Amino acid sequence: MRPSTRIIRSTLAPALPGTPIHSGPVFAAAFHAPGDPSSIPYTYARDHNPTWTGLEDVIAQMESGPGYQAQVRVFASGIAACSAVFGSVLRPGDICVYPTNSYFTARHLMQEYFTQMGVELRMAATSDPFQADLYHGAKLVWLETPSNPNLDLCDIAALSVAAHHAGALVAVDNTTCTPLGQLPLALGADFSVSSDTKSMTGHSDLLVGHVAVRDPNLLARIHFWRAHTGAALGPMEAWLAHRSIATLPLRLERSCANAQAIAEFLTTRQDVEDVWYPGLPTHPQHQLAKRQMSFFGPVLGFTLKSKEAAESFMAKASLITDATSFGSVSTSAERRARWGGDAVPDGFIRLSAGCEAIEDLLEDLTQALDSSL
Numbered sequence: 001m002r003p004s005t006r007i008i009r010s011t012l013a014p015a016l017p018g019t020p021i022h023s024g025p026v027f028a029a030a031f032h033a034p035g036d037p038s039s040i041p042y043t044y045a046r047d048h049n050p051t052w053t054g055l056e057d058v059i060a061q062m063e064s065g066p067g068y069q070a071q072v073r074v075f076a077s078g079i080a081a082c083s084a085v086f087g088s089v090l091r092p093g094d095i096c097v098y099p100t101n102s103y104f105t106a107r108h109l110m111q112e113y114f115t116q117m118g119v120e121l122r123m124a125a126t127s128d129p130f131q132a133d134l135y136h137g138a139k140l141v142w143l144e145t146p147s148n149p150n151l152d153l154c155d156i157a158a159l160s161v162a163a164h165h166a167g168a169l170v171a172v173d174n175t176t177c178t179p180l181g182q183l184p185l186a187l188g189a190d191f192s193v194s195s196d197t198k199s200m201t202g203h204s205d206l207l208v209g210h211v212a213v214r215d216p217n218l219l220a221r222i223h224f225w226r227a228h229t230g231a232a233l234g235p236m237e238a239w240l241a242h243r244s245i246a247t248l249p250l251r252l253e254r255s256c257a258n259a260q261a262i263a264e265f266l267t268t269r270q271d272v273e274d275v276w277y278p279g280l281p282t283h284p285q286h287q288l289a290k291r292q293m294s295f296f297g298p299v300l301g302f303t304l305k306s307k308e309a310a311e312s313f314m315a316k317a318s319l320i321t322d323a324t325s326f327g328s329v330s331t332s333a334e335r336r337a338r339w340g341g342d343a344v345p346d347g348f349i350r351l352s353a354g355c356e357a358i359e360d361l362l363e364d365l366t367q368a369l370d371s372s373l
């Protein structure tokens with residue numbers, strides 16, 4: 001079966017006459033569990049919940065590749081999933097290699113908390129080809145590709161070989177692409193981590209994250225972390241997430257095609273200084289993108305000449321919601337430097353293409369650019 005068929009079929013409940021086609025969320029803290037609990041599948045909901053199981057199974061199928069079956073644990077947010085890998089792998093004295101231009105909150109957690117707990121950080125830019133030199137003695141190599149917000153890439157397969165050679169584990173934050181766009185575990189990574197708040201669920205109304213692994217020992221550590229830190233996803237959110245993932249193949253197809261068309265359009269404008277999108281032949285790592293990714297993603301970046309020009313553009317655009325985050329059915333964008341913390345120009349805009357009709361989006365972009373400063 002192809003992924004879209006499998007994902008959609010996974011939302012159906014067993015075909016028992018008179019029962020609903022789709023089962024609803026299971027709301028429980030405790031489950032009936034008399035006597036010896038070892039053979040009872042569900043006992044207490046901080047450890048497991050059938051609604052999580054349905055979601056974890058479908059994501060595990062998406063994360064699986066040639067010759068291996070992935071296993072997944074879902075979390076209350078993407079950052080809870082990142083923390084689970086940091087916390088279950090790193091101990092005082094360990095070395096962690098971390099990208100300088102990666103998602104801010106996870107990087108901040110690493111810099112502000114884990115370094116105080118004795119972890120040594122070695123930072124490098126995502127596209128730095130000499131990264132492999134940094135891996136000597138490392139315990140964990142964290143990659144994020146395409147990186148957020150600059151859309152730089154790194155070669156997961158080559159860097160995983162180098163990291164494993166040095167004895168390190170490799171984790172990839174795969175949020176921008178989703179496992180349908182790129183399969184970190186098939187490329188050699190040990191952990192595939194995602195904020196499913198973004199494209200995976202795609203409606204800007206949920207916080208969800210997951211960690212996928214091949215190795216049952218790593219799964220046990222991730223499972224332990226979730227149960228013991230309480231990073232538990234609510235059943236309602238798990239159920240909404242599963243329902244939303246059914247449309248992921250459709251949403252990705254449309255939003256990535258829209259992102260490509262918008263990126264190509266922006267390159268034709270004199271008032272746009274730079275356009276960053278892995279699907280453009282002008283992207284410095286376009287060849288790697290073609291090899292590593294099956295979708296180039298819904299997110300692109302472009303630079304207008306100043307902070308004022310970017311603010312004016314955002315105010316004039318009526319079909320582009322001025323908000324952070326990405327991967328939604330509706331197009332959104334933001335002037336990224338307003339947050340601080342990322343090395344981007346003042347006029348840099350990160351845009352996440354939604355699923356609207358491309359003609360409407362291009363008309364709106366044209367009028368907003370024409371009437372900006």
Ligand SMILES: *Cc1c(COP(=O)(O)O)cnc(C)c1O
Pocket residue numbers: 077078079080082103105106144148173175176194195196197198207208209
């Ligand atoms: C949003 C995001 C996260 C954090 O996810 P939350 O669901 O917001 O906690 C982690 N990594 C990347 C790349 C993200 O974009």
